Amino acid sequence: MSQTPKILYTKTDEAPALATYSWLSIVKAFTATSNIDIETKDISLAARILAIFSDMLSENQKVPDDLLELGEIAKTPEANIIKLPNISASIPQLEDAIEELQTKGFNIPNYPHEPKNDKEKEIKARFDSVKGSAVNPVLREGNSDRRAPKAVKNYAKKNPHSMGAWTSSSKSHVATMESGDFRSNEKSLTIPNAQSIKIQFVDNNNNKSILKEQIKLLDGEIIDATVMSRKALVDFLEEQVKDAKEKDVLFSVHLKATMMKVSDPIIFGHTVKVFFKELFEKHGALLKKINVEENNGLGDLLEKIETLPDTEKKEVKATINKILAEQPDLAMVNSDKGITNLHVPSDIIIDASMPAMIRNSGQMWNAQGKSQDTKAIIPDSSYSSIYQATIDFCKEHGAFDPTTMGTVPNVGLMAQKAEEYGSHDKTFEIARDGVVQVLDANGNVIIEHQVEEGDIWRMCQVKDLPVQDWVKLAVNRARETNTPAVFWLDKNRAHDAELIKKVNLYLKDHDTSGLDIRIMSPEEATYFTLDRIKDGKDTISVTGNVLRDYLTDLFPILEVGTSAKMLSIVPLMNGGGLFETGAGGSAPKHVQQFLEEGHLRWDSLGEFLALAVSLEHYGNVNNNNKAIVLANTLDDATGKFLENDRSPSRIVGELDTRGSHFYLGLYWAQALATQKEDKDLKNVFSPIAKELTEKETAIVEELNNAQGKPVDIGGYYLPNIEKIRKAMRPSAIFNGILDKI
Numbered sequence: 001m002s003q004t005p006k007i008l009y010t011k012t013d014e015a016p017a018l019a020t021y022s023w024l025s026i027v028k029a030f031t032a033t034s035n036i037d038i039e040t041k042d043i044s045l046a047a048r049i050l051a052i053f054s055d056m057l058s059e060n061q062k063v064p065d066d067l068l069e070l071g072e073i074a075k076t077p078e079a080n081i082i083k084l085p086n087i088s089a090s091i092p093q094l095e096d097a098i099e100e101l102q103t104k105g106f107n108i109p110n111y112p113h114e115p116k117n118d119k120e121k122e123i124k125a126r127f128d129s130v131k132g133s134a135v136n137p138v139l140r141e142g143n144s145d146r147r148a149p150k151a152v153k154n155y156a157k158k159n160p161h162s163m164g165a166w167t168s169s170s171k172s173h174v175a176t177m178e179s180g181d182f183r184s185n186e187k188s189l190t191i192p193n194a195q196s197i198k199i200q201f202v203d204n205n206n207n208k209s210i211l212k213e214q215i216k217l218l219d220g221e222i223i224d225a226t227v228m229s230r231k232a233l234v235d236f237l238e239e240q241v242k243d244a245k246e247k248d249v250l251f252s253v254h255l256k257a258t259m260m261k262v263s264d265p266i267i268f269g270h271t272v273k274v275f276f277k278e279l280f281e282k283h284g285a286l287l288k289k290i291n292v293e294e295n296n297g298l299g300d301l302l303e304k305i306e307t308l309p310d311t312e313k314k315e316v317k318a319t320i321n322k323i324l325a326e327q328p329d330l331a332m333v334n335s336d337k338g339i340t341n342l343h344v345p346s347d348i349i350i351d352a353s354m355p356a357m358i359r360n361s362g363q364m365w366n367a368q369g370k371s372q373d374t375k376a377i378i379p380d381s382s383y384s385s386i387y388q389a390t391i392d393f394c395k396e397h398g399a400f401d402p403t404t405m406g407t408v409p410n411v412g413l414m415a416q417k418a419e420e421y422g423s424h425d426k427t428f429e430i431a432r433d434g435v436v437q438v439l440d441a442n443g444n445v446i447i448e449h450q451v452e453e454g455d456i457w458r459m460c461q462v463k464d465l466p467v468q469d470w471v472k473l474a475v476n477r478a479r480e481t482n483t484p485a486v487f488w489l490d491k492n493r494a495h496d497a498e499l500i501k502k503v504n505l506y507l508k509d510h511d512t513s514g515l516d517i518r519i520m521s522p523e524e525a526t527y528f529t530l531d532r533i534k535d536g537k538d539t540i541s542v543t544g545n546v547l548r549d550y551l552t553d554l555f556p557i558l559e560v561g562t563s564a565k566m567l568s569i570v571p572l573m574n575g576g577g578l579f580e581t582g583a584g585g586s587a588p589k590h591v592q593q594f595l596e597e598g599h600l601r602w603d604s605l606g607e608f609l610a611l612a613v614s615l616e617h618y619g620n621v622n623n624n625n626k627a628i629v630l631a632n633t634l635d636d637a638t639g640k641f642l643e644n645d646r647s648p649s650r651i652v653g654e655l656d657t658r659g660s661h662f663y664l665g666l667y668w669a670q671a672l673a674t675q676k677e678d679k680d681l682k683n684v685f686s687p688i689a690k691e692l693t694e695k696e697t698a699i700v701e702e703l704n705n706a707q708g709k710p711v712d713i714g715g716y717y718l719p720n721i722e723k724i725r726k727a728m729r730p731s732a733i734f735n736g737i738l739d740k741i
């Protein structure tokens, strides 16, 4: 990293990446006035793939490994990174990206599903390093602080989003395992002294093999290990298929196959196999021959059977149709396109999909495009109770009212790959019956599980310093906002019991007098929080990494309609700042609408909020008062943006992302022109504000006129930069004014 302080702005994928071409041109123009250097770092899926296969590319095709660099920077006090949502690729997405890159002349290999030799194993390992959630864990060298800023909350109160009504007769429910799952089998302990441990597998003939060596633990680290029984899972899924049919509710599985990139695709695969049992029984050999992998979903299966000779294809399709007719109806991801809940593992991400269902009267879409009561299947019971409790609450009290409801900010334990989201390199699908053992440095067995073929065994870690930092952050937030804070920890769960000991210990390091700090199980905490939220009261949720993820979509979606409007700060443990935008994903549906209609509905509010805190941090760290003025005026502009409702509409011809950016720029320039703290900025922005104000109508007309026709951006994962620039900056007048700054 060079010595000049910089704000590093990430270039990602899909809708946020498109939005960046418009928004960043404004940001760069505004900040250049104040000696602030903004540099982009490309962490898109395409760039990550190209970076890891650099050795196979020609000189002019090589790209630097920006993610690796950012990961190092995140550990330094100078870090000031703005992170937009990026694709966490499932295998089907990864393969699409590979194909696009190959078509564009990049000599990268195919994804070897079943590597046959060392070379293929090495290639697979490289791909696996970019698969799933591969960016966030690298950058998140701190814990998480996500909340709805006051202005956003007030906006939602004045302009409530729609909320589907709830009735007590709703048949919707969560189905979760009662035994044999990760929660039931969990064992946990705190390791007193730093040491290297290892995981070994011993089969029933006493053959030993090492699953993972050299797991380095620090002083006071908590480890936990658990196993999901395949048999128990399959029995459970079979029961749920039957029960969904009997109750006449939609069958819908909810997982996190992107972040839990080893375990959850396997669980997804079992669901596909159980639902289509007859298909695999009848045509199993044939499907194997054409490399069907159930973990990749029905979408992949349907694509692969297209390669079969006509008669065989017809037979297989007939079986699929018979099953679809006989089994319970599947929830749909996109009923217009016939995409079911079992099509693609990354389509049914639990954090986004469960709140969407709860907002929609507890219903999902059926094949006819109508809402219907649903069985939401969340196999592991570790966290599923929070959704059942929310459903029960809505059944009893009706839907939440965004005009009066309170807010639930989150303080999440996340740093240094905490808990389940750091478990991938210690997750194994067990090959034979036997026992998995965790051995300490002296070779003593400290945890062991009896396992059977096909079981999923995993181990997680939480380091001590992140826990201390998390407790401190929780106390600080409770103090600053004078709000009760609840640690969502279950004393009856092995891992949580260890964590509770630390929480109680480290709470003593802080002045908690007068603060309301509690520890409650996730289920109790849900009821406690929902009771308060209904009465307009706020409650801080202090959670581990998984509940951080779930709750920072659940509450924002209920409270303000989308998690895109959240302020999402990661105070990095070494002093830097990582400012994430929103909590939501990259909204592939938005790209589709943009390509078809030339209308982009991505709301950049998260980016506006993140930039303001990043500028503030920059100003404080580098004694740059102009940056502070830019930050404050940006906040004012965001407030005005919300007041005047300049968010993108969903309807073609109306204001879209680009128009919303223009308004933010207009309000920001106006705020800079009227502030009194910095004369230079006032002088620079007074004529700019004047011109933007005068030309508002003409600019908005130019921006809106660009809509209404298909747009070609020359690709999906690696689109053509010139084409996007042209598409995202269609107002000559606006561009001209920005050039003058």
Ligand SMILES: NC(=O)C1=CN([C@@H]2O[C@H](COP(=O)(O)OP(=O)(O)OC[C@H]3O[C@@H](n4cnc5c(N)ncnc54)[C@H](OP(=O)(O)O)[C@@H]3O)[C@@H](O)[C@H]2O)C=CC1
Residues within 6 Å of the ligand: 084, 085, 086, 087, 088, 089, 136, 258, 346, 347, 349, 352, 353, 562, 563, 564, 582, 583, 584, 585, 586, 587, 588, 589, 590, 601, 602, 603, 604
């Ligand atoms: N932090 C990160 O990097 C994250 C990345 N992801 C990745 O994002 C992709 C999509 O995931 P998915 O589960 O569909 O979640 P998304 O959050 O992308 O989408 C859920 C829905 O939320 C709405 N939405 C989200 N963000 C915005 C925004 N800025 N403006 C307006 N509406 C918004 C959209 O609703 P509507 O369509 O109705 O407009 C969207 O369809 C996946 O590749 C996933 O891995 C997911 C979560 C976080």
Ligand SMILES: O=C(O)CCC(=O)C(=O)O
Residues within 6 Å of the ligand: 088, 132, 133, 134, 135, 136, 137, 258, 259, 351, 548, 549, 552, 583, 584
């Ligand atoms: O990293 C990912 O895949 C998603 C992250 C996410 O959903 C979150 O942090 O809320």
Ligand SMILES: [Mg+2]
Residues within 6 Å of the ligand: 351, 549, 550, 552, 553, 583
């Ligand atoms: Mg999330």
